Amino acid sequence: MKCNEISHFSHPQHKLSYEYSEFPFKCDGCKEVGIGSRYKCTNCDYDLHMHCAIPSPSITHPFYTKCSFQFLSRPPGNVPRYCNACEKDITGFLYHCRSCGFDLHPCCAKLPMVLDDGDVKLYLYRKVSASCHRCGRKGRNKSWSYRSTCKKYNLHVACVKEMLVDSWHEIYFGHDNNYNNSNTNYRKLENRIPSLKGTLQTHHKKSKGKAQKCCEVAGLALQFIISAVLGDPTTLIAGVVGSLMSK
Known part of the structure; x- marks a missing residue:
């Protein structure tokens, strides 16, 4: 249930207010990038x-029927942890299974099993044997994947995260703390929204018809997958990501 204002243990000095933003932000809980719905402290720029x-x-x-995941504010122990969904390091909030040792970023743990906007339907799999549209590999260790109903389009969750890191390096690693407040930086950000446009055009450069339609579906699918990984798998956010990808 959404509340307009909350108190949170990680930021006890101020209350956090619900906000919707089309600007990417770095979550101060899990340390991952987000977009769309968030809770924010306007006094401290805490998101x-x-x-x-x-x-x-x-x-x-x-995917883990024998596991019970507990929410933790920091990774347990002194050994580096990684997310079993996206293979990326865990440095903040997480869900952890004490009996099996599995870990999930909060947004990865809540990835929808099905993404469906009426035209495109994607299913989340723990493993797929088909090649990924991003990396071209048929298998990737432990990364989950989204796959289209027709089974012709696949994308590793790990590859989506890599695209986000490459495109939004400053947000991930804190090299530019004023990203949300600068129109100039936002225009730069627009040009670095992850896109498969070039990859898909190269893959089907001599094909038309069904292949072209496949590219269109794949591009739309990417919008929804990115939105889900960023923590807000809604049609509205997918539209925002899509509009930025087209620029």
Whole structure:
């Protein structure tokens, strides 16, 4: 349930207000990038994904039927942890299974099993044997994947994260703390929205008809996958990402 204002243990000095933003932000809870719905402290420029601001104390996941994941504010122990969904390091909030040792970023843990806008339907798989549209590999260790109903389009969740890191390096690593407040930087950001446009055009450069339609579907699918990975898998946010990708 969404509240307009909340108190959060990670930022006790001020209350956090619900806000919707079309600007990417770095979540101060899980340390991952987000877009869309968030809780923000305007005094301190402190941001949290919805999933980080109002977490479930414990969750289960259909990919790990024997696991019970507990929400933690920091990774347990002194050994580096990585997310079993996207293979990326975990440096902040997480869901952890004490019995199996599995870890999930909060947004990865809440990735929808099905993304469906009426035209494009994508299913989340723990593993797929087909090649990824981004990296071209048929298997990638432990990364989850989204796959289209026709099974012709696949994209690793890990590859989406890599695209985001490459495009939004300053946000991930904090080299530019004024990204959200600068129109100049926002225009630069628009040109670095992750896109498969070039890859798809090269892949089907001599093909038309069904192949061209495949590219269009793949591009739309990417919009929804990026939106889901960023913590807000809504049609509205997918449209925002799509408009930025087209520039």
